[in-house]
Amino acid sequence: NAGVTQTPKFQVLKTGQSMTLQCAQDMNHNSMYWYRQDPGMGLRLIYYSASEGTTDKGEVPNGYNVSRLNKREFSLRLESAAPSQTSVYFCATRGRGTVSLSVQETQYFGPGTRLLVL
Amino acid sequence: AQTVTQSQPEMSVQEAETVTLSCTYDTSESNYYLFWYKQPPSRQMILVIRQEAYKQQNATENRFSVNFQKAAKSFSLKISDSQLGDTAMYFCAFMKQDSKLTFGKGITLSVRP
Numbered sequence: 001n002a003g004v005t006q007t008p009k010f011q012v013l014k015t016g017q018s019m020t021l022q023c024a025q026d027m028n029h030n031s032m033y034w035y036r037q038d039p040g041m042g043l044r045l046i047y048y049s050a051s052e053g054t055t056d057k058g059e060v061p062n063g064y065n066v067s068r069l070n071k072r073e074f075s076l077r078l079e080s081a082a083p084s085q086t087s088v089y090f091c092a093t094r095g096r097g098t099v100s101l102s103v104q105e106t107q108y109f110g111p112g113t114r115l116l117v118l
Numbered sequence: 119a120q121t122v123t124q125s126q127p128e129m130s131v132q133e134a135e136t137v138t139l140s141c142t143y144d145t146s147e148s149n150y151y152l153f154w155y156k157q158p159p160s161r162q163m164i165l166v167i168r169q170e171a172y173k174q175q176n177a178t179e180n181r182f183s184v185n186f187q188k189a190a191k192s193f194s195l196k197i198s199d200s201q202l203g204d205t206a207m208y209f210c211a212f213m214k215q216d217s218k219l220t221f222g223k224g225i226t227l228s229v230r231p
Contacts, residue, residue: 040223042122042209042221042222042224043163043209043219043221044221045219045220058218090163092163092219105151106153106165107153107219109155109162109163111160111161111162112162114161
């Protein structure tokens with residue numbers, strides 16, 4: 001069980017370039033999320049998907065698009081990267097896990113993608 | 119909208135001692151969940167403890183326990199017998215029934231040997 005995986009782990013972009021951050025889960029959870037983490041700001045929700053085929057904006061959606069390709073995969077796209085999008089990006093799912101704390105619904109996070117936009 | 123406030127940006131504790139991290143939140147919801155997540159230098163977000171608002175009993179997980187005061191909208195985390203591996207950022211988070219998490223800004227905890 002890999003849980004929540006993200007690719008790439010680290011990426012450097014030039015201003016104006018585009019890229020897609022990939023997220024996949026094998027937990028059979030319906031809900032998936034994209035957050036960004038900036039120093040002193042905590043984690044802020046970019047977009048989320050309550051189920052396959054649906055997506056909704058979070059707190060900071062500008063400059064991003066998402067695709068819920070199927071139940072397992074939820075991608076985040078930057079069409080024209082800006083230095084303000086330099087951040088660490090986390091994908092998460094919501095649902096029930098398999099051990100200890102996770103037997104009840106909670107959110108599970110991927111390892112993060114560190115993005116630097118020059 | 120919900121807000122989560124962690125007013126202390128950083129704390130330090132001696133190994134083996136006890137430390138309490140504070141968190142307050144604001145909501146008009148009656149049913150919700152509260153979490154503490156740990157983020158070590160690896161950046162992985164690790165769930166530490168979870169509390170359902172409808173439960174009066176405070177959650178505990180080994181050396182970690184919470185003091186949940188629903189009326190005061192307070193949710194503090196107590197770490198007993200602090201260990202060097204507890205050094206990390208800790209985030210308090212609130213989740214409504216519709217599942218969106220709202221995070222506080224985090225607190226950096228350093229455990230001194």
